[in-house]
Amino acid sequence: MSATSLPPGVTIPPGLAIAKLPGDILPEVKPKRGAIGFLRRHPTMAIGGGLLLVMVLVAVFAPFLWTKDPTALAPALRTREPSADFWFGTDMLGRDVYSRVLYGARVSLIVGFSVAILASIAGLVIGLVSGFNRLADSIIMRVMDGMMSIPPILLAIALMALTRGSVRNVIIAITIAEIPRVSRLVRGVVLSLREQPYVEAAVASGTRTWKIIFKHILPNTLAPLTVQATYICAAAMITEAILSFIGAGTPPIIPSWGNIMAEGRALWQVKPYIVFFPAVFLSITVLAVNLLGDGLRDAIDPRLAKRI
Amino acid sequence: MDNRPVLLEVENLQTHFRTMDGVNRAVDGVSFHVRSGETLAIVGESGCGKSVTAMSILRLIPEPPGKIAGSIRFQGRDLLGLSDKEMRDIRGNEISMIFQEPMTSLNPVLTNGQQIGETLRLHQGLSKSQAEERAVEMLRLVGIPEPGRRVREYPHQLSGGMRQRVMIAIALACNPKLLIADEPTTALDVTIQAQILDLMRDLKTRVGAAIVIITHDLGVVAEVAERVVVMYAGRKVEEAPVADLFRTPRHPYTQGLLGSVPKLGSSLTGQTSRLSEIPGLVPSLKQKIPGCVFASRCPKASDLCRAVPPGLALKAPGHFAACHYAEAEGSVAA
Amino acid sequence: MSQRVLEVTDLKKHFPIRGGLFGSTIGYVYAVDGVSFHIDKGETLSLVGESGCGKSTVGKAVLRLFPLTSGQVVLNGQRIDDMSAGALRPLRRQIQVVFQDPFSSLNPRMKVRDILAEPIRNFGLARSEAEVDEKVGSLMDKVRLPRDAVNRWPHEFSGGQRQRICIARALAAEPDVIVCDEAVSALDVSVKAQIVNLLQDLQSELGLAMLFISHDLAIVEHMTHRVAVMYLGQIVEVAERRALFGAPRHPYTEALLSAVPIPEPGAARERIVLQGDVPSPIKPPPGCRFHTRCPYSMERCRKEAPRLRDDGTGHLAACHLHDLPAAENPLLNKAPPTAFRAA
Numbered sequence: 009m010s011a012t013s014l015p016p017g018v019t020i021p022p023g024l025a026i027a028k029l030p031g032d033i034l035p036e037v038k039p040k041r042g043a044i045g046f047l048r049r050h051p052t053m054a055i056g057g058g059l060l061l062v063m064v065l066v067a068v069f070a071p072f073l074w075t076k077d078p079t080a081l082a083p084a085l086r087t088r089e090p091s092a093d094f095w096f097g098t099d100m101l102g103r104d105v106y107s108r109v110l111y112g113a114r115v116s117l118i119v120g121f122s123v124a125i126l127a128s129i130a131g132l133v134i135g136l137v138s139g140f141n142r143l144a145d146s147i148i149m150r151v152m153d154g155m156m157s158i159p160p161i162l163l164a165i166a167l168m169a170l171t172r173g174s175v176r177n178v179i180i181a182i183t184i185a186e187i188p189r190v191s192r193l194v195r196g197v198v199l200s201l202r203e204q205p206y207v208e209a210a211v212a213s214g215t216r217t218w219k220i221i222f223k224h225i226l227p228n229t230l231a232p233l234t235v236q237a238t239y240i241c242a243a244a245m246i247t248e249a250i251l252s253f254i255g256a257g258t259p260p261i262i263p264s265w266g267n268i269m270a271e272g273r274a275l276w277q278v279k280p281y282i283v284f285f286p287a288v289f290l291s292i293t294v295l296a297v298n299l300l301g302d303g304l305r306d307a308i309d310p311r312l313a314k315r316i
Numbered sequence: 317m318d319n320r321p322v323l324l325e326v327e328n329l330q331t332h333f334r335t336m337d338g339v340n341r342a343v344d345g346v347s348f349h350v351r352s353g354e355t356l357a358i359v360g361e362s363g364c365g366k367s368v369t370a371m372s373i374l375r376l377i378p379e380p381p382g383k384i385a386g387s388i389r390f391q392g393r394d395l396l397g398l399s400d401k402e403m404r405d406i407r408g409n410e411i412s413m414i415f416q417e418p419m420t421s422l423n424p425v426l427t428n429g430q431q432i433g434e435t436l437r438l439h440q441g442l443s444k445s446q447a448e449e450r451a452v453e454m455l456r457l458v459g460i461p462e463p464g465r466r467v468r469e470y471p472h473q474l475s476g477g478m479r480q481r482v483m484i485a486i487a488l489a490c491n492p493k494l495l496i497a498d499e500p501t502t503a504l505d506v507t508i509q510a511q512i513l514d515l516m517r518d519l520k521t522r523v524g525a526a527i528v529i530i531t532h533d534l535g536v537v538a539e540v541a542e543r544v545v546v547m548y549a550g551r552k553v554e555e556a557p558v559a560d561l562f563r564t565p566r567h568p569y570t571q572g573l574l575g576s577v578p579k580l581g582s583s584l585t586g587q588t589s590r591l592s593e594i595p596g597l598v599p600s601l602k603q604k605i606p607g608c609v610f611a612s613r614c615p616k617a618s619d620l621c622r623a624v625p626p627g628l629a630l631k632a633p634g635h636f637a638a639c640h641y642a643e644a645e646g647s648v649a650a
Numbered sequence: 651m652s653q654r655v656l657e658v659t660d661l662k663k664h665f666p667i668r669g670g671l672f673g674s675t676i677g678y679v680y681a682v683d684g685v686s687f688h689i690d691k692g693e694t695l696s697l698v699g700e701s702g703c704g705k706s707t708v709g710k711a712v713l714r715l716f717p718l719t720s721g722q723v724v725l726n727g728q729r730i731d732d733m734s735a736g737a738l739r740p741l742r743r744q745i746q747v748v749f750q751d752p753f754s755s756l757n758p759r760m761k762v763r764d765i766l767a768e769p770i771r772n773f774g775l776a777r778s779e780a781e782v783d784e785k786v787g788s789l790m791d792k793v794r795l796p797r798d799a800v801n802r803w804p805h806e807f808s809g810g811q812r813q814r815i816c817i818a819r820a821l822a823a824e825p826d827v828i829v830c831d832e833a834v835s836a837l838d839v840s841v842k843a844q845i846v847n848l849l850q851d852l853q854s855e856l857g858l859a860m861l862f863i864s865h866d867l868a869i870v871e872h873m874t875h876r877v878a879v880m881y882l883g884q885i886v887e888v889a890e891r892r893a894l895f896g897a898p899r900h901p902y903t904e905a906l907l908s909a910v911p912i913p914e915p916g917a918a919r920e921r922i923v924l925q926g927d928v929p930s931p932i933k934p935p936p937g938c939r940f941h942t943r944c945p946y947s948m949e950r951c952r953k954e955a956p957r958l959r960d961d962g963t964g965h966l967a968a969c970h971l972h973d974l975p976a977a978e979n980p981l982l983n984k985a986p987p988t989a990f991r992a993a
Binding site: 475 | 849
C-alpha cells in the first residue's frame with residue numbers, strides 16, 4: 009500500500025497497524041466472453057456441436073458438394089477403388105460411394121432427430137401422467153417394465169417385421185422402442201420435483217394442478233430431458249444403421265449408411281472401403297451427438313453427471 | 317502465559333482456486349498457531365475460508381485448481397514441503413480429521429472395526445487381530461455400548477450420533493497429536509450434539525491431543541475452545557482467549573456476530589430486544605479488496621478502512637484484532 | 651377473547667411403508683400421532699423438537715400438502731381437513747408457508763416478478779396487471795429488497811435475499827397464518843438475524859399468526875409467544891415462553907434446554923445429557939414415548955402413556971411425575987436449565 013493511492017483527505021495516523029497484503033499465487037483469470045469463452049467453458053459441447061453442425065450442413069448441401077446421383081447405376085464402373093473421380097470408390101453396382109455416404113447422412117440425421125423429438129414428447133407426456141396419477145402410474149409402469157425387458161433393437165426389429173420398410177416406419181419403430189426409457193426418466197424427475205419446496209409452495213398458494221405441471225414441473229424437466237434426447241438421438245442412428253444393415257430398415261433403394269454397409273458386406277475382404285466410409289461417418293456423427301449431450305449435461309447441472 | 321510448546325504454526329497461508337470466472341482467494345494470508353494439548357476454534361460464516369484452512373493443513377486441497385502458499389509447520393517440519401508419501405504418513409496418524417457428515421465419511425462396505433483397523437494397520441503395522449482388539453478398545457473409549465458387537469457391524473446400522481463417535485474413534489486410533497474437527501456437531505440434533513461435545517471434552521483430558529475445531533456455532537465455541545480465531549472473507553480478523561473474546565470482542569465483525577445470536581434464557585432476563593444485524597453481504601472473493609474486508613458492512617468504516625488494510629494489532633494480552641478503530645485495553649468503556 | 655386463527659385437534663399422519671412384491675403396506679411411520687394446538691391472531695406458536703419428531707409433518711399437514719390420517723384442522727372457523735382440493739383452493743390464501751432451504755424454494759425458471767405474481771393472480775387479489783405490478787413492488791418494499799430486482803432470476807440472489815423473496819411470496823396471498831418451517835435454520839448467523847428481525851417486524855405490522863417450526867431453541871425463545879415441544883410425533887409440553895424456558899414441566903424439555911450450547915464461556919449450569927438415541931417412529935415405545943431416555947423413568951411410565959394436563963396456569967405437560975407429591979417431583983424445586991451464571 010503506497011501513500012499515493014490514498015483518497016484525498018485520508019491520512020495514515022502514526023503507529024497504525026497496517027496489514028501487508030500477500031501477492032497473488034495464481035495468475036489472474038480473465039473471464040472470457042463470446043465464442044472463445046464458450047469454447048473454453050464447454051469444450052465438449054463446442055466440439056460435439058461443431059461436428060454435428062458440419063454433418064447437418066453436409067446432409068443439407070449434399071447436392072452441391074461435388075456429388076453424383078447416388079442411385080445412378082453404372083455397371084461398367086463397378087467396385088472402383090477410391091480415386092480422383094470416385095473419392096470413396098464405387099460399389100458393386102457402380103454407384104458412387106462418396107455421393108451415397110453424403111446423401112446417407114440425411115437418413116441418419118432425420119431418423120436420429122425425429123426419434124429424439126418424438127420419443128421425448130411421448131416420454132414427457134407418459135412420464136408426466138404417471139408422475140401425477142398413482143393409478144395410471146401403476147399400469148403404465150408395468151407396461152414399460154415389460155417393454156424394457158426386451159432390448160430396444162430386438163423390439164425395433166420385431167416392429168419392423170410387422171410393416172413395410174420405409175423411413176417413416178423405421179422412425180416409428182425406434183421411437184416406440186425408446187419410449188420406456190424416456191418415460192422412466194421423466195417420471196423420476198417429476199416425482200422428485202413434486203417434492204421440491206417451490207412446488208409445495210405453489211400448491212399452498214392455490215396454483216391449479218395443470219398450472220403446476222406446465223409452469224413448475226415441465227420447465228424443470230426439459231434440461232435433463234434434452235440431455236437424454238441427445239443420447240436417444242445417437243442410439244437411434246445406430247439402431248437405424250443396424251436395421252438397415254440386416255435388411256429390416258429403410259428400403260435398399262434409399263442410400264442410408266446401414267444400407268451402404270450391408271451392400272458392401274459381401275465384398276468386405278476385397279473392397280473394405282465400401283463399408284469403411286459409411287462406418288466412419290456413422291461413428292463421427294454418433295460421437296458428435298454424444299459429446300454434445302455430455303457437454304449439455306455438464307453445462308446444465310454438474311450433479312446430473314452422476315444421475316444419468 | 318501459555319508455556320506449552322507450539323505444535324502447529326501456520327504462517328501467511330494462502331489457498332486460492334482457479335475458476336472459470338476468476339481466482340477465488342478462499343484463504344488469503346492467515347497466520348495462527350496451536351500449542352500441544354490446546355483447543356483452538358476457528359469461527360466464521362460460510363465462505364470465510366475456515367474449512368479451506370483445515371483442508372489446507374492436511375493438504376487435502378486438489379492442486380490444480382487449488383494452490384497453497386505460505387508455511388504450515390507441524391512439529392518444526394513444513395508440511396507444504398513434504399512429498400505425498402510423507403504427507404500420507406502424517407494424515408490419520410499424527411494429524412487426523414473428523415468431518416461434518418459422518419455417513420459420507422465412512423466407507424459403507426467396511427465394518428466399523430475394519431474402518432478403525434485400517435488406519436492402525438496402515439500406520440502402526442498391527443496385525444489383523446491386534447487391530448480388531450484395539451478397535452474394540454477405541455469404540456469403548458468413545459462410549460459406544462457393546463463395542464464387541466458393534467465392531468462387526470456396518471456404519472448404516474448406527475445412528476447419526478453413533479457414526480460420529482466411530483469417526484472420532486478412527487481419528488483417535490493412532491493417538492494423533494492434532495485433531496482437526498470440521499463442524500463435527502452441525503449435522504447432529506441438539507441432545508446428540510451435547511453428547512458429542514461432552515465426549516470431545518472428556519477425550520481431550522484423557523488423550524491429550526490438541527484440537528482445532530472449525531465451526532459457525534458460537535455456543536459450541538464457548539463450550540469447548542480455549543482460544544478463538546475469527547475469520548471473515550478469507551482473512552483473520554480477530555484472535556483471543558475464549559473468555560476475553562466473548563466478554564470484549566474488539567473487531568466490529570465479531571461484535572456484530574455476537575450481537576446477532578439470541579441467548580437462551582433471554583425471556584427470563586428480559587433481553588428479548590431486537591437482534592443486531594450485520595447489514596449487507598460478504599464481498600466476492602474473486603475481487604481484490606485493497607482495504608479492510610469488512611469495510612463494506614462495518615458501521616465504523618471510514619475512507620481509511622476502505623484504502624488501508626488494518627493489520628492485526630495486540631489490543632489486550634493474547635488478544636489481536638485487525639481493525640483501525642478497535643480500542644486497546646484500558647481505553648474501552650466498561 | 652382474541653381471535654382464533656388456527657385450531658388443530660388430535661391430528662394424525664401415518665405414512666404407509668410399502669414393501670413386498672406388490673407394494674402392499676407392511677407398516678406405518680407414525681410421524682404425527684395425536685397433536686392438538688391452536689394459534690390466535692398476531693400470535694407466534696413455536697413447534698420445537700429434534701429431527702424426526704414430526705414437527706415439519708405437522709406444518710405440511712395444516713397446509714394440507716397431503717391428506718391427513720385423522721384429526722381436525724380448523725382455519726378461521728372452517729374445517730379444512732376433509733375438504734376437497736377444489737373447495738380448499740380459495741381458502742389456501744389464508745395460510746402460507748416459508749420453507750427452510752432458500753435454494754430449492756424458488757422455481758429456478760421463473761423470474762422474481764412471476765414468483766410473486768402467482769399467488770396474487772391465483773387468488774384474484776388484483777384487478778389489472780398494473781395492480782399486480784404495484785402489489786409486487788410493495789411486497790419487495792416490505793421485505794426490503796430493491797423494486798427493480800423483480801426482473802432477475804432466483805440464482806442471482808444470495809441465500810438471505812432468496813429467503814426474503816420466499817417471505818414476500820407468502821405475504822403476496824395476504825394470509826392470516828404463516829407456517830415457517832425451519833425458515834431461518836439454513837442461513838448464516840448474521841443473515842439469520844436479519845430474517846428473524848424481518849419476520850418479527852412483519853408480524854407486528856400485519857398482525858400475522860405464525861407457526862414457527864424450528865430446532866433452534868435460542869431463536870425460538872427470542873421469537874415466540876408460546877412453545878409446543880414435540881417428541882416422537884406427540885406434543886409433550888405446551889406453555890407460554892417464560893413458563894417453558896423458566897420452569898419446564900417435562901423431562902424432555904428440561905434435557906433439550908440444558909443441551910443447548912450457550913455462547914457464554916464458562917457458564918455454570920447443570921447439564922442433563924440424554925443417553926441413547928430417539929427410538930424409531932415406526933415402532934414407538936409403549937407407555938410414555940420418552941421413557942427409554944428419561945432420567946426419571948418409573949415403572950408406570952413403561953406401561954401407561956401420560957396425557958397432556960394443565961397445571962392450572964395454562965402450562966400443559968404430559969408426564970406422570972406431576973402425580974407425585976411436589977416434594978418428590980424431580981422437575982420442580984430446582985433452577986431452570988436456562989438460568990446460568992457467567993463465570
